[in-house]
Amino acid sequence: MAQTSIEWTELTWNPVTGCTKISAGCKFCYAEVMTKRLKSMGVEKYKDGFKKVRIHEDTLGIPYTWRKSKVVFVNSMSDLFHKDVPVEFIQRVFQVMNENPQHVFQVLTKRADRLAEIHEQLTWSHNIWMGVSVEDEKVLDRIDFLRTTGARVKFLSLEPLIGPLPNLNLQGIDWVIVGGESGHKARPMNPDWVLDIQEQCESSKVAFFFKQWGGKNKKKAGRELNGQTYDEMPDRELQRFI
Structure with missing residues (x-):
């Protein structure tokens, strides 16, 4: 478990670490940068570097120890649906989430094809939120x-948003997060792209969360849009967590 500065969650929980890049959104992966830093600090969990996918069975008991309800981003440092993560281990992660209904678990993947292949082998308790990353029109199939x-x-999660998404099909979607890329080599995000997505969400009555403009100095760029912050959540009761 780790506290996090990610605006739309409270904690991160990483039963898997390491990943490989599969699309344009991965180019400047923050998890890769963070893994290098943690490896250089001698953190055992990251000793094999970013490209080695590792499962960590010793982390599975952590959610049982939280006394108060938490909002948890699962695998901020990996992708639970990576091909190198056995189905059996994914099922065990889901079992932990199933057995802790007092917490909300937010799972995010770029490997939506594998998600679709095995979703019937998983138990979807009410507290599991499932998301996909969509950085441009090339990956809308996710x-x-x-x-x-x-x-x-x-x-x-439309982050890093590196292209326009003018025709989103939001049927069955409860929440949209938008954010620009951050870092020294960050690709720019056109404000018109963000405004268009916000309008699409409003028209479809989908909760909209604007995370950041990003850029070289994301704190200075801030996260205001239309002169306000958008912190909408799909469940109003969760406003007290974020």
């Missing part, structure tokens, strides 16, 4: 894969 799952809450 949304269709997401729709096939039994998740009560389905969400999109």
